[in-house]
Amino acid sequence: MTLTSPAFTGDGPIPVAHSRESGDLSPELRWSGVPAACLDLVLTCEDPDAPGGTFVHWMLGGIPPERDGLGAGEDRPRIAKGRNDFGEIGYGGPQPPAGDPPHRYVFTLYALRRPSGLTSGFAVDDLRAALKDNVLATATLVGTYAR
Numbered sequence: 001m002t003l004t005s006p007a008f009t010g011d012g013p014i015p016v017a018h019s020r021e022s023g024d025l026s027p028e029l030r031w032s033g034v035p036a037a038c039l040d041l042v043l044t045c046e047d048p049d050a051p052g053g054t055f056v057h058w059m060l061g062g063i064p065p066e067r068d069g070l071g072a073g074e075d076r077p078r079i080a081k082g083r084n085d086f087g088e089i090g091y092g093g094p095q096p097p098a099g100d101p102p103h104r105y106v107f108t109l110y111a112l113r114r115p116s117g118l119t120s121g122f123a124v125d126d127l128r129a130a131l132k133d134n135v136l137a138t139a140t141l142v143g144t145y146a147r
Contacts (some may be wrong), residue, residue: 061118
């Protein structure tokens with residue numbers, strides 16, 4: 001599978017429009033190569049460079065496998081939105097500490113062999129349980145952000 005964004009290139013800077021300080025507009029994402037056996041897609045965005053350890057910025061579950069992407073700020077009612085590490089449901093944009101070197105924001109798309117069963121408000125532990133022994137393929141896109 002491949003995962004791309006028209007908003008930024010792989011390992012390139014994420015535009016300020018998609019940051020926490022600019023209102024948390026999720027970036028447009030596009031993907032291809034979803035396995036035919038896929039029954040569910042799950043998407044995450046995590047910052048592995050956060051001072052306290054990996055910080056979850058975004059989790060989505062129940063994305064129909066026939067989809068080929070998400071528009072900027074897209075908020076579909078039938079897609080389950082997880083609770084991010086800001087304590088909010090949905091997307092929380094990059095907000096590394098001011099003065100830090102650029103942090104990496106890792107967007108990962110998971111193709112699942114069984115439905116995830118995730119419902120809005122799910123936690124990262126629910127996500128881990130849904131992924132266990134259930135992943136057919138993954139695709140990753142990394143963007144960077146600094147303040």
